[in-house]
Amino acid sequence: MRGHDVRLQQWVVSMLLRGWILAVLLVFAPLSHAAEGVDVVQAHLENSDDGVKLSATFAFELNRGLEDAITHGVPLYFTTEVELTRPRWYWFDEQSLTESQTIRLSYNVLTRQYHAAILGRLQQSFSSLDDALSLIRRPSRWLIADKSALKPGAVYTVAVRMRLDVAQLPKPFQVNAINNADWRLSSDWKIFSYKAE
CATH class of the missing domain: 1.20.5 (Single alpha-helices involved in coiled-coils or other helix-helix interfaces)
Structure with a gap:
């Protein structure tokens, strides 16, 4: 025993x-x-005749869950946010500017084409997911402020980030996205200084 x-x-x-x-x-x-997340590879502001433009490059890969969602017809929304603040010695920093740009990524099963659309402006079609993601990873420079919006000579603190915007998903997917780590795709804020001209 x-x-x-x-x-x-x-x-x-x-x-x-x-x-x-x-x-x-x-x-x-x-x-x-x-x-897994998004890396802000580079970000800087450029002066142009129209005003100030943001140039940024991001690095990320879609996980299997997000790839499956897109190929089954669920559009994904990637939002780039930029905030400019001006430090003040006598009070809190001044929130000078907040802008965002959203790119909608979708897939058409009938045409077998991926579509990347900068909401309200531009739409392009791609034959592969990687090509469509290139528009999100390296978006075109976009105007964030008119020349008159910033004080010449002032130094601003610029914060840039990019994230998968689950708030724009169809309602049933929003609930799933909140509870599922596969849907949490975001970068940390990249902080740098910019002197207005």
Whole structure:
């Protein structure tokens, strides 16, 4: 009987250890997806005849869940946000400017074409997902401020980020996106200084 008790104890310990390892894997598996995100490779402001334009480049990959969503007809919205603040020694920083640009990425099953549209301005069609993502990763320079909006000679703190905008998804997908790490795709704010001319 003693040999049987020892084997039973070993089996119980083995099962508990396997259960513990499985639990650890299940807890940390979503974190590996959540750690994936968007990198702001470069961002700077440029002066033009029209005003001030943002030039930015982003690096990211879509995970399997997002790729499946897009190929099944769910459009994805990528929003780039830029904020300009002017430091003040006597009070809080002045919020000078907040602008955003959203690019809608969709797939047409009938034509087998991907469409990337900068809302309200431009739409392009692409034969591959990677080509469509290139427009999101390297968007064209866009006007964020008229020349008169910024004070000449003033130094501004500029913050830029890009994120998957789940608030623009169809309602059933918004609920899923909030609870699913696959849908959390965002960059940290990239901060730099800009002197207005």
